[in-house]
Amino acid sequence: MRLLCALVLGAVIVAGAANAAGIDQLQAFVDGTKSARATFAQTTTDRVGRKVQQATGTFVFARPGRFRWTYDKPLDQLIVGDGTRVWVYDRDLDQVIVRKMGDALGATPAALLAGDNALEKNFTLVDGGHAEGLDWVDATPKSADAGFTSVKLGFRDQLPRAMILTDNLGQTTRLTFDGLVRNPQVGPDQFTFTPPAGADVIGSPR
Numbered sequence: 001m002r003l004l005c006a007l008v009l010g011a012v013i014v015a016g017a018a019n020a021a022g023i024d025q026l027q028a029f030v031d032g033t034k035s036a037r038a039t040f041a042q043t044t045t046d047r048v049g050r051k052v053q054q055a056t057g058t059f060v061f062a063r064p065g066r067f068r069w070t071y072d073k074p075l076d077q078l079i080v081g082d083g084t085r086v087w088v089y090d091r092d093l094d095q096v097i098v099r100k101m102g103d104a105l106g107a108t109p110a111a112l113l114a115g116d117n118a119l120e121k122n123f124t125l126v127d128g129g130h131a132e133g134l135d136w137v138d139a140t141p142k143s144a145d146a147g148f149t150s151v152k153l154g155f156r157d158q159l160p161r162a163m164i165l166t167d168n169l170g171q172t173t174r175l176t177f178d179g180l181v182r183n184p185q186v187g188p189d190q191f192t193f194t195p196p197a198g199a200d201v202i203g204s205p206r
Contacts, residue, residue, distance in 0.1 A: 023125075025135060025155040032051070035062040036113070038180035045168030060184075061114035065101050066191040080193040081114065085205065087193040095194045098203040113160065128152055134161055 005011030037060040044053040055075045061067035069079040076091040081101060088097040119125065122143065128136030141148065147168060154162040159182070163175045195201050 025158045026119075026137060026153075028158045029155070029160065033063075033182050035184055035186050035187070036060070036180055036182050037184050038177045040175050040177050042173060042175045044171055044173045050110075051115070052171070060186055060190055062186050062191065063114060065114055068115040068190045078193075080191060082191050084192065089193070089195070090197070094196070094199050096199050096201045098201065098205050100204075105145075123151075132162075150182075 013091070037058070037088075038106075039058050040056065042055045042057070043051060046052050053075075055071050056073060056163045057069065057075075058070040059067065059069045061081075065081055065083045067079075067081045071077045078087075078089045078091075079088045080089075084101050084196075086099050086101055089095075115122075115145050119139075123139040123141055126138045128138040130136070132154065134156050137151075137155070139151040139153065141151075149168060150166045151165040153160055154164075159177075159180050161177055163177075165173045165175075195205075
């Protein structure tokens with residue numbers, strides 16, 4: 001679930017006079033945003049609605065496939081996508097998990113923000129309606145190995161404001177994004193990662 005939440009981050013088909021407003025917002029965001037940064041707050045609840053985890057942090061991405069997702073508290077975790085691989089570093093465990101980008105990104109929520117423009121290749125996108133002042137997208141992964149069953153992404157003013165994920169265990173994770181800056185200058189060092197000396201590395205770095 002933590003990896004699903006690396007990053008950082010759908011579409012809506014709105015009926016009537018506002019027809020396709022959500023998809024228009026999504027497309028405008030994808031077409032006009034090559035990089036972005038924001039803060040986030042994350043809450044996870046179990047299948048009966050009990051809160052099991054809260055966290056805050058920051059993320060930055062640059063298309064295609066490069067992102068840095070940092071949990072500030074209470075988790076101490078860093079997720080970095082360098083365009084080829086995804087690195088997940090848990091400082092408490094002193095453990096690094098590394099996967100090839102193609103295996104880890106294509107059908108994950110990160111692809112909705114940091115991936116390429118071929119969203120419909122990996123997701124089925126349908127109208128999520130209008131609620132909470134947002135136009136929502138329901139995105140269902142086409143891959144059975146995605147690790148989650150659905151993603152909802154809420155837009156306002158052509159920017160993602162919230163994301164709701166439901167995983168295969170019935171847990172729901174809600175993220176809200178704040179202070180999103182579109183197309184900032186981002187140095188390449190943000191998307192590089194070298195495992196700390198002595199850390200346990202799981203997976204192939206190459």
